[in-house]
Every structure is written in C-alpha cells, then in structure tokens.
Amino acid sequence: MLKSIKNLAHSSTLFLLTFMGLASLAYADNTIRMVAHADLKNIDPIWTTAYITRNHGYMVYDTLFALDENFNPQPQMVENHTVSEDGLIYEFTLRKGLQWHDDKPVTAQDCVASLLRWGARDGMGQKLMDMMASLETMDTRTFRLTLKKPYGLVIDSLAKLSSNVPFMMPERLAKTDPFEQVPETIGSGPFKFIKDEWIPGVKVVYVKNEAYIPREEPASFAAGGKVVNVDRVEWLYIPDPATAMNALIAGEIDFFEVPPVDLLPIMESNPEIIIKPLPLGIQGWMRLNHLHPPFNNPAARQAMLWLVDQKNFLQAVIGNPEYFQTCPAFFGCGTPLETAIGSEPLMGHDMDRVRELFAEAGYDGSPIIVMQATDTPANSGAALMTAQLLREAGINVELQAMDWSTLTSRRAMTDPPSEGGWNIFITWWSGADIFNPITNIGVSGGCQDRAWFGWPCDEELEHLRHEYALATSSDAQFRIAEQIQKRAYEVVTYVNWGEFNTPFAYRNNLTGFLSSPVPFFWNVEKQ
Numbered sequence: 001m002l003k004s005i006k007n008l009a010h011s012s013t014l015f016l017l018t019f020m021g022l023a024s025l026a027y028a029d030n031t032i033r034m035v036a037h038a039d040l041k042n043i044d045p046i047w048t049t050a051y052i053t054r055n056h057g058y059m060v061y062d063t064l065f066a067l068d069e070n071f072n073p074q075p076q077m078v079e080n081h082t083v084s085e086d087g088l089i090y091e092f093t094l095r096k097g098l099q100w101h102d103d104k105p106v107t108a109q110d111c112v113a114s115l116l117r118w119g120a121r122d123g124m125g126q127k128l129m130d131m132m133a134s135l136e137t138m139d140t141r142t143f144r145l146t147l148k149k150p151y152g153l154v155i156d157s158l159a160k161l162s163s164n165v166p167f168m169m170p171e172r173l174a175k176t177d178p179f180e181q182v183p184e185t186i187g188s189g190p191f192k193f194i195k196d197e198w199i200p201g202v203k204v205v206y207v208k209n210e211a212y213i214p215r216e217e218p219a220s221f222a223a224g225g226k227v228v229n230v231d232r233v234e235w236l237y238i239p240d241p242a243t244a245m246n247a248l249i250a251g252e253i254d255f256f257e258v259p260p261v262d263l264l265p266i267m268e269s270n271p272e273i274i275i276k277p278l279p280l281g282i283q284g285w286m287r288l289n290h291l292h293p294p295f296n297n298p299a300a301r302q303a304m305l306w307l308v309d310q311k312n313f314l315q316a317v318i319g320n321p322e323y324f325q326t327c328p329a330f331f332g333c334g335t336p337l338e339t340a341i342g343s344e345p346l347m348g349h350d351m352d353r354v355r356e357l358f359a360e361a362g363y364d365g366s367p368i369i370v371m372q373a374t375d376t377p378a379n380s381g382a383a384l385m386t387a388q389l390l391r392e393a394g395i396n397v398e399l400q401a402m403d404w405s406t407l408t409s410r411r412a413m414t415d416p417p418s419e420g421g422w423n424i425f426i427t428w429w430s431g432a433d434i435f436n437p438i439t440n441i442g443v444s445g446g447c448q449d450r451a452w453f454g455w456p457c458d459e460e461l462e463h464l465r466h467e468y469a470l471a472t473s474s475d476a477q478f479r480i481a482e483q484i485q486k487r488a489y490e491v492v493t494y495v496n497w498g499e500f501n502t503p504f505a506y507r508n509n510l511t512g513f514l515s516s517p518v519p520f521f522w523n524v525e526k527q
Contacts, residue, residue: 030230030231030232030526031230031231031232031233031234031526032230032232032233032234032254032255032510032521032524032526033233033234033236033252033253033254033255034233034234034235034236034253034254034255034256034257034506034519035235035236035237035238035244035247035248035253035255035256035257036052036055036204036235036236036237036257037051037052037257037258037376037404038050038051038052038237038373038375038376038403038404038405039052039200039201039237039239039375039403039404039405040052040053040056040198040200040204040235040405041200041405041406041408041409042181042405042408042409043056043181043182043185043193044176044181044182045057045061045163045164045165045167046117046118046121046122046164046167046178046182047121047178047179047180047181047182048163048408048412049163049164049441049452050163050404050405050408051162051163051430052404052405053408054162054163054164054165054518055518055519056185056193056204057165057167057187058165058189058222058518058520059189059190059191059193059206059233059521060101060185060187060189060191060192060193060206061165061167061168061169061187061188061189062076062077062098062167062168062187062188062189062190062226063076063077063158063159063165063166063167063168063222064076064077064078064092064111064158064159064166064168065078065155065158065159065223066159066161066221066222066223066224067159067160067161067221067222067223067432068220068221068222068223068224069220069221069279069514069515069516070220071221073155073156073158073159073223074159074217074220074223074224075215076159076215076222076223077094077095077098077106077111077168077188078092078093078094078095079093079094079095079096079141080093081093081155086150087147087150087151088133088146088147088148088149088150089144089145089146089147090144090145090146090147090154091138091142091143091144091145092108092111092142092143092144092145093141093142094106094107094108094111094141094142095213095215096141097213098188098213099188099211100170100186100187100188101186101187101188101192101193101209102170102186103211104170105140106168106188107137107140107141107171108137108138108139108140108141108142108143109137109140109171110168110169110170110171110174111143111168112135112136112137112143112171113169113171113174113175114166114167114168114169114171114174115135115158115166116129116135116174117169117174117175117176117178118164118166118167118178119132120178121164121178121179122160122163122164122166122441123438123439123440123441123444123446123450123452124153124156124157124160124438124439125157125160125164125166126446126450127153127157127438127465127466127469128151128153128154128157130466130469131147131148131149131151131469132145132146132147132148133146133147133148134146149470151469151470152472153438153469157438159223160439161221161222161432161517161518162429162430162432162433162439162517162518163433167187168187168188169182169186169187170186173186188212189209189212189226190208190209190212190214190226190227190228190522191206191207191208191209191228191233191521192206192207192208192209193205193206194206194207200405201237202236202237203234203235203236203237204234204235205232205233205234205235206232206233206234206235206521207231207232207233208228208230208231208232209228212226212228214226214227214522219514219520219522219523220514221514221515221516222516222518222520225522225523226520226522226523227522227523228521228522229512229522229523229524229525229526230521230524230525230526233521236253238253239374239375239403241259241260241263241377242263244256244259245259245263245266245267245505248267248273248505248506248507249266249267249270249272249273251272251507254506254507254509254510254526255504255505255506255507255510255519256504256505256506257504257519258376258377258378258502258504259502259503259505260377260378260502261318261319261320261323261500261502262319262320264320264503264505267505271508272507272508272509273505273506273507273508274505274506274507274508274510275503275504275505276503276504276505276506276513276515277501277503278430278501278502278503278504278517279515279516279517280430280431280432280517281325281332281333281334281430281431281499281500281501282428282429282430282431282499282500282501282502283327283332283428283429283431283434283496283498283499284313284314284317284378284382284426284427284428284496284497284498284499284500285426285427285428285429285442285494285495285496285497286304286308286382286386286424286426286494286495286497287411287424287425287426287427287442287452287453287454287494288301288304288423288424288454288492288494288495289417289421289422289423289424289454289455290454290455290456290457291414291448291455292416292417292421292423293362293363293364293366294358294361294362294363294366294368294423295423295424297361297362298361298490298491298492299357299358299360299361300357300358300361300363301491301492302345302357302492303353303354303357303358303361303393304354304492304495305345305346305348305489305492305495306345306346306348306349306350306351306353306354306357307349307351307354307386307389307390307393307495308346308349308389308495308497309349310326310327310328310346310347310496310497310498311326311498312349313382313385313497313498314326314497314498314500316381316385317378317381317382317385317497317500318378318381318500323500323501323502324498324499324500324501325498325499325500326347326498326499327496327498327499328340328343328346328347328496329343329485329496330434330440330442330443330484330485330488330489330496331434331435331436331437331440331481331485332431332434332435332499333499335431335435335436336474336477336478337435337436337437337477337478337481339478339481339482339485341482341485341486341489342485342486342487342488342489342490343485343489345489346489346495346496351389351392351393354393355393355394358393358394358395363395365396366396366417366418367396367397367398367417367418368390368395368396368397368398368417368423368424369398369400369417369421369422369423369424370383370386370387370390370397370398370399370400370422370423370424370425370426371383371400371402371407371410371411371422371424371425371426372384372387372399372400372401372402372426373402373403373404373407373425373426374401374402374403375403375404376404378428378500378502379404379426379427379428382426382497383399383424383425383426384399386424386426387399400422407425410422411425411453412453414448414455425453428500429442430517431517432517436468436477436481437464437465437468437480437481437484438465438468438469442488442493442494443461443465443484443485443488443493444456444461444462444465444493445457445458445459445460445461445462445465445491445493446462454493454494456491456493458487458491458493460487461484461487461488461491461493464480464483464484464487465484467480468480468481468484504519509526509527510524510525510526510527511524511525511527512524512525
C-alpha cells in the first residue's frame with residue numbers, strides 16, 4: 001500500500017516539476033530547490049508575523065544585531081556601539097560598505113525609520129519604543145537611542161531572532177504605514193529577491209547578492225558571516241506532502257522544510273536524506289477573536305480551554321509521540337519561566353464544562369468560523385480537531401478551507417465573522433518566539449492598537465508585561481511571569497495545544513546547514 005502511494009505521488013511530482021521545467025535539470029547545478037512550508041504571498045515581514053514571510057526577510061534583509069547559537073546578541077550591520085555610564089544613551093555606528101540591492105548606500109536614516117516601523121508592530125519593539133525618549137541620526141553611519149530610564153533589553157530587542165524580526169529597509173520603504181505592506185522588496189542582505197520570476201502559488205526566486213560583504217566571524221544562527229556559496233535558491237510551492245517527499249527522494253528538490261511526521265520513516269530509510277530536528281520546539285496555538293461573539297465573552301473563551309485535551313490533540317495532529325509533549329507553560333517547557341500556574345482548565349478537559357460555559361456566555365447557535373490552512377498539515381489537522389470537538393459540544397461550526405497565505409491576510413480583518421471575518425484560526429510558534437512575556441506576543445493584552453491578531457484587551461496583562469521588562473533579577477522575572485501566565489489563562493489570550501517538533505529534511509549533497517529554527521541558506525554548499 002505504501003509503495004503504491006509512493007509511486008502515485010512520484011508520478012504527480014514528475015508531472016508538476018516537468019510543468020515547472022525542473023525535472024530535466026542536472027543535479028550538479030548550483031541552485032538549491034526547496035519546498036517551503038507555505039506559499040509566499042505577503043512580502044512584508046513587519047506587516048505580518050507569518051514564518052514564510054520571516055524566512056523571506058532573512059533571505060533579502062539584514063539586521064543591526066543577531067542571535068548566535070548560544071542565544072547571545074552579536075553585531076551584524078553594526079560595526080560598534082557604546083552605552084553611556086547611566087545606561088540611557090546608546091550610539092550605533094554601521095559597518096562601512098553596506099548597500100541596498102538598488103546600489104544605494106545604507107544610512108543611519110534608513111535604520112532609524114526601520115526601527116520606528118518595526119516598533120509599531122512587534123511586541124518587543126513596542127516595549128523598546130515605550131522606553132525610548134528619542135531616536136535620532138548623528139551622521140550618515142551613526143544614530144543615537146536615548147532612553148527614559150535604563151532598560152536591559154535594548155540589544156536583545158535589536159537581535160530578536162524571529163517574528164517580527166527588526167529587518168532594516170531603505171527609508172522610503174520604512175516610512176510605509178506599519179499597518180500596510182511595503183510595495184517592493186529592497187534589502188541589503190545576502191540574497192536578492194527576483195520579483196519578475198515570483199509566481200505566487202508556484203515559486204519564489206532568490207539570487208546571490210554579489211555586492212554583499214559578510215562579516216568575518218563564523219556563521220552561527222542568524223549571526224556571523226553570511227557567506228553565500230550558491231548562485232540561486234528557488235522556493236517551490238508543492239502543497240501535497242507526499243509529492244514533495246518523493247521529489248526530495250528523486251533528487252528533484254534538495255530541501256523539504258516541514259515534512260509531516262508520518263512521512264519521516266520513509267525518508268529516514270533513504271541514506272541520501274538527512275533529517276535535522278529543530279533546536280527549539282514548537283508551541284501550537286488556537287487563537288480566538290476577542291472582538292466578536294461568542295469569544296468577546298470570557299466564558300466562551302474559558303470553554304475552549306476545557307475543550308482541548310493536549311495529549312489527544314497532539315496524537316491526532318502530530319501522531320508520533322517521539323515528536324510531541326504535553327506542556328501547559330505559556331513560555332515553554334524546559335525554559336527558565338516554565339510553570340503550570342493557572343493551567344487547570346486546559347489540563348482538565350471536560351466537555352460538560354464546555355457546554356455549561358458556552359451557555360453562560362449566551363451562545364446563540366450562530367456559526368463559529370474556523371479557518372483551516374489546508375496546505376500546512378499541522379495547522380490543518382488541528383483545525384479539523386477543533387471543529388470536531390466543538391461539534392461534539394453542540395456548537396455550530398463552519399470550517400473554511402484556504403491556503404496559509406490567504407489565512408495570514410484574512411486574520412488581519414476585524415470585520416464580524418458573518419461579514420468575512422473569523423472566530424478561530426490555528427497556528428504555531430517556534431520556541432524562539434515564546435520563551436518570555438516580551439517575545440511572546442500571544443500574551444499581550446494591547447487591544448487593537450498593539451495586540452496580535454485576535455486582539456485581547458487587558459490592562460493588567462500590559463502592566464505586568466511592562467513590569468517584567470523592567471525587572472532586573474531572574475527571581476523577579478519568574479514571579480512576574482507567573483502572574484502573567486495566570487492572568488493570560490483567565491483572559492485566554494490563546495489556547496496552547498501542546499509542543500511538537502517538525503524537522504527539516506534535505507539531501508546529503510547539501511552541506512553546511514546551520515542548526516537553527518529558521519532555514520538559512522548562507523553557509524550552505526551544494527555538491
């Protein structure tokens with residue numbers, strides 16, 4: 001049975017790749033072909049937190065600082081920086097020779113505009129902006145950040161590894177309204193985006209930026225020398241996982257970003273395929289829309305905690321227990337801020353309680369819109385599981401299928417569900433994004449102005465997050481993080497459906513892949 005499925009999928013692969021004009025290409029060419037986890041439709045990594053757009057950002061943009069594999073911030077575009085004795089004034093000087101893909105020089109003015117735009121959207125950036133008294137240029141390569149009071153997370157914020165990453169853009173693009181997408185992709189990073197070859201739903205193309213000057217340090221996570229050893233990287237959109245797997249086995253692609261766990265045994269049995277687990281786990285999220293019924297009522301949100309049985313949920317969605325674990329901690333298990341406080345409803349699972357709470361919320365039988373991203377297996381499976389459990393509780397559910405890129409656009413809509421909006425969507429976040437209350441935008445209570453899609457609105461949460469940002473000891477941070485988690489469970493900013501891992505899979509003719517939660521294509525060679 002497995003062999004017949006494999007043969008069928010392989011036939012589909014050959015048809016698709018022949019259609020793309022790729023099947024006849026020689027293996028030895030210096031192009032990496034990969035199947036990304038989603039289709040790239042939104043190209044602005046400040047406008048959206050979608051990982052496909054974050055990954056696109058890392059190809060074409062650069063950052064002032066970056067995290068290395070030990071999670072220590074390192075200078076990237078910055079040559080040097082100074083901090084005043086009172087901790088209030090930071091001055092940054094850019095490296096010489098930095099230039100945009102349109103051949104214009106990178107300036108301090110570009111960086112100031114980029115930071116201001118990022119700070120309007122990102123949770124960590126928002127906190128930095130709260131602490132900021134001024135941000136001004138000193139000359140073409142130097143700018144100054146002045147704080148209202150000492151703040152220990154300045155460099156950590158500028159080195160943020162994942163969404164939203166503080167990517168630098170030319171000033172003319174960085175002045176775009178943060179709630180609108182930039183119209184084009186012009187970065188200063190190691191690859192150039194070839195817009196003329198971008199076909200949404202088919203492929204995305206990047207070529208080596210010959211003008212890029214890497215740092216001299218060895219590459220480590222997002223830090224160090226971004227040395228590009230290939231001429232071209234192509235992201236192919238193949239939504240069927242079996243088809244993508246067989247393209248990898250046949251050598252028609254080189255890299256499969258998020259293979260489903262149930263296909264891993266087939267790939268592991270092939271000596272030409274390398275399976276590389278992510279260094280950080282993934283936390284599954286069920287995000288609720290706090291603006292509209294029924295989830296504008298706390299009782300309905302609480303019902304969703306009692307709905308989820310993490311073990312059964314993960315078993316149904318991920319399958320292999322080697323790749324998942326139950327975990328009620330908002331800031332991840334195995335982290336310094338791990339705690340189970342407030343999680344009794346999530347770990348209790350009681351369908352009778354679900355029905356009682358929906359009744360208490362005044363649920364009137366209106367359809368609950370669950371958006372299902374059919375091209376991302378984990379998200380799709382979790383959406384199906386959510387819909388099934390809600391129906392078992394007597395709730396009217398409308399499951400709406402779409403691709404992930406469409407979902408990431410639609411989730412920004414605040415219209416009522418009956419007018420094109422939504423009630424629930426499923427997503428997941430890397431451990432790099434959730435390990436403290438500042439990086440984890442999901443626990444923000446910042447309302448429509450500052451919270452992430454779903455828009456929880458809670459002054460207590462925001463006050464506690466501000467206190468955490470100012471805490472100077474690990475003991476104080478832990479105590480505040482406990483209070484934040486307890487309150488987040490009361491507000492139900494999101495439902496954590498457990499932790500899992502989805503390894504990268506690639507052919508052994510690729511060497512030099514960095515251990516990172518983000519697929520980086522510098523430092524990689526193709527044999």
